[in-house]
Amino acid sequence: MNKSVALEINNVSKYFGSLAANKNVDLTVYRGEILAILGENGCGKTTLMNMIAGIYYPDSGTISVDGQEVVIRSPKDAFRHGIGMIHQHFKLVDIFTAAENIVLGVNDGKAYSIKEVNRRVAEIADKYGFHIDPKKKIYEMSVSEKQTVEILKVLYRGADILILDEPSAVLTPQETDKLFDVLRRMREDGKSILIITHKLHEVLSISDRVTVLRKGEHIATVDTVSTTSAALTEMMVGKKVELNIERPQPQNVCDRLEIKNLSMVDAEGVKVLDDISFTARSGEILGIAGIAGSGQKELLESIAGLCHPITGEIIYHNPKNGKTEDLRDKDPVAIRELGVRLSFVPEDRLGMGLVGNMDIVDNMMLRSYRKGHSVFVDRKKPGDLAKKIVEELEVSTPNTHTPVRRLSGGNVQKVLVGREIAASPTVLMAAYPVRGLDINSSYTIYGLLTKQKEKGVSVIFVGEDLDVLVELCDRIMVICGGRVTGILDGRNTTKEEIGLLMTKTARDAEETSTAKESADGENV
C-alpha cells in the first residue's frame, strides 16, 4: 500500500490558562489508515482534534496537510483542506431532511437542486454501505441514523481526513459493528480516519495504529497488531492498573422499591415512560441499560420526586418498620419527611446535583441546610463532612472552599457521590456516575457502589458501558423507548444480548423472542 502522509502535526501546544491541554504533540496520519487516538478523559484528545478541525487555534506548532503547512482558523478552513470532524453532539436541524442537513452551508457555486443532492447523498451512502433515506426528516431518526447523516455531511463536502469523536458512545454493540464496517470501507477508499475513543477493545478491533495521549502529551504511537490492551492501559494511565470489578453475592436480599406500571408523558405529550414495572432489592446492584434518552432520566427523576408520572405506583418498603409508602407525586422534601432515605446522583452533576459556583462546604449543605429551627445556616457540620469526604475519597482540591466547578470531573463526582452516601441511604440511584471520569476514579466509584450494596443498600445504576454493566451488576434491566425490554441476570448475560434488547421495539418484543440472528435489522 502506498503510504503517503495525509496530515502531519508538529510540536503543537495549547494552553487553557496555565493548564496544558496539549504539550508539544507530534502526530502523523497516512492516507488509507485508521488511527485511534486513545487516552483518558481530560488527556487532550478532543482538544487536539478540535485544533485540526478549526474549532481551536494552537498556541504554537504547525499543522501540515499533504506536506503543505496550513493555517486552520475555522471549520471552513478545515474543509478547504479536506478535513471534517464528526462531533459527539450532533448539529442537525430537526425539521430538515437528511439531504437538506447535508447540503446546508455548502456553497459550491452550483444551482441548488434537492433532487441532485438526494442523488449524490444516495450515491455516497451506497459507496460506503450506509443505510439511509435522504428524504427522511431528522426528528424521525434514531441516534445511529443521525450519526450517519453527520458522517455523510462531512463526506459530501469532500473530506479525505475524517475525525470521529467517540462515535460508539451513543451506539449499541451491533450498531457499532456496522459503523466499523463502513469505516473499513472508507479506509480502503484511501480516506484517513482518526477515531477518538477510550474503549480498548474498539481500538484493537478497528485501528491500524494507536496514538496514546496522557496529560496533554504524546506518549507513544504503536501498531495495533503488536500491542495488547494491558500495554495500552499502562500507557494511558502511566502505571499498571488492575481492572477488576468485585461482585460479591447479594446478602439478605429483600424488596425495597417496587415500581408498578409507571407511565409518564413529557411536555409535548410524548410517552417517555411506558408501563414500567420492576423491583429494586436491598443488597444488590440493579443496572439499567439502554440507549441514551430511552427514559432513564425520567425514571430516576420520577422516583426521586422531581417529575410526575401519569399512572403507576412507586412503592417503598421501609426496612425500619416494615411499612410501605407510595412515593408517587411526592416532592423530594415530602419523601424525606416520610423517613425514606433516597439518595440520587443525577446525570447532570454541576447542573443538578451540585452548584458549580459554590464551594464544597456549601454544596454539602444542599442536603442538610433545612435541619434545625434557626433562620441561620449551620456551616460547621457541612464543613466537617466536606473535610471528611475530601480526605476519605482523596478529592484533590486546594481546600474545601474551592468552587466545585474548578475541580476535575472525577473530583466533582467524588464530592457528589460522597455527599449522597453520607446521608446513609437505603436506596442509592446513580445515573452515569463514571461519565467523563478517568480509569482510576471510575474504579473508585464502582468500589463505592459495591460497598453500599454490601451495606444492604439497594443500588440502581444507570450505565452506558455495557462491559462494566455485565461485570458490576447483579441484575440488568434493559429499556428501550420508555419500555422495559428485559431484565437479565448480570452473571449470565452478554453485552450482545443486552445490545439486542436495547433496540428492540414493543412490536419486535411481541413478534419474536428468538430473533438473535438478525444483527442488521433496521428496526425503527
Add this chain to the structure above:
Amino acid sequence: MKMSKTHTSELPFHVVKREPMPFWKSMGIRVAAVVIALLLCSILAVFMIKANPLEFLTTMVDGAFGSARRLWKFAKDSSVLLCISLAVTPAFRMRFWNIGAEGQTLIGALAAVGVAFYLGNTIPNALLLPLMLIAAIVVGAIWGGIPAIFKAKWGTNETLFTLMMNYVATGLVAYFLLLWTPSGSSVLGALSVGHLPILVHEYFLLIVIVLALTALAYIYLQYTKQGYEISVVGESENTARYIGINVEKVLIRTMLISGAICGVAGFLIVGALDHSVTTTTVGGLGFTAIMVSWLAKFNPLFMIGTSAFITFLQQGSAQITTNFNIDSAFPDMVIGIVLFFIIGCEFFIGYQLKFRESTKKGEKVE
C-alpha cells in the same frame, strides 16, 4: 487534491480564556482601568474646556468632598443610591432581572406621602412615621411581587414586566398629584408633617438607617437559610428542584423583599429629604442601582464602595459643569467613559491575548 494553496492570513494574536486570577490582581486591573479612564477624561477636558488635567481632577474631588456641605450631600446621595441597590440585589442574586426598582421606590414614596396627606393632621408624628413606613413597604412589596407571581405561575418575562410597572407607577403618581392639588397645578408643596427626626445633621439618620440595612442585607444573603436558597435558585433551578426547594415560593418571597426595600427607600426619600413626591422623585436612581449592584458583584458590603464611587463621579463632574460653565451633559460623558473602562477591563480579567510564538519563516518543503 482540490485544495487551495492560499493561506488564510494569520492574525498576530488570538483570544484565549484566562485562568481565574487572585482577587488582588483583578482588583488591581479594575483600579487601573478607573485611573486610565479618569486620565482620558482629563485629556478630553483639556480640549473641551481648556482646563489642565490636574485642574480637572482636583475639581472633581473638590466637587464631591470640598466642603462639609458637599461631603454631607455626597454621603446622602450615596446612601439613597445604596439603599435602592440593596433592594435590587436579592433579586439579582436569584438571576431575576428586576429593573423595576425605579417604580417600586416611587410607588413606596407615593404611599408614604399619601398616608401623611390624609392622616397628617389627625395623629401624632410618632405614630404617623411608622404608618408611612409600613404603607411604603407594603406597596413597594406589592409592586415587586406582581411580576414575580406572574413569572412563577406563567413564566412571563420579568425584565419587561418590571420595566412596564415603572410607567404604571409614574402614571399613578401623576394621577394622585392632580387629585391632591386643588388648583390642578400638580405641584404638591412640602408636607409639614411626617418628617424624620433630625439627629446630629439632617442627613445623619438616613445614612445610619441605610448602613444598618446594608449590614442586615449582607447577613440575610450570606448567613440565613433563605439567603442560601436564593443563591441556589440563582445558580441552578434544577439543583433547587433536586433538593426540594420550592422555586416559585422563593421567587415570590425574594421579590417581595426586593420591593419592600425599595419601599423603605421611597419612605426615606419622603421622610428625610423631599417631604413630597413628584413623578421624578427617584430620578433614575432605580436604574443606576442596577449598575451599583453589578459592579459590586451583588455583595452588599462592596456596594458601599460602588455606590460611593458612582456618586463621586456624578457630583464631581457636576462641579466641573458649574466651574467651567459647560453643558450638563459633561457628567454623563465622564460616567460613560469610566464605566466603559470598568466593564471593558472585565474582558481582560477573564481572557487574554496570546501572541504567536513563531511566525512562519519560509515554507518547509519535504
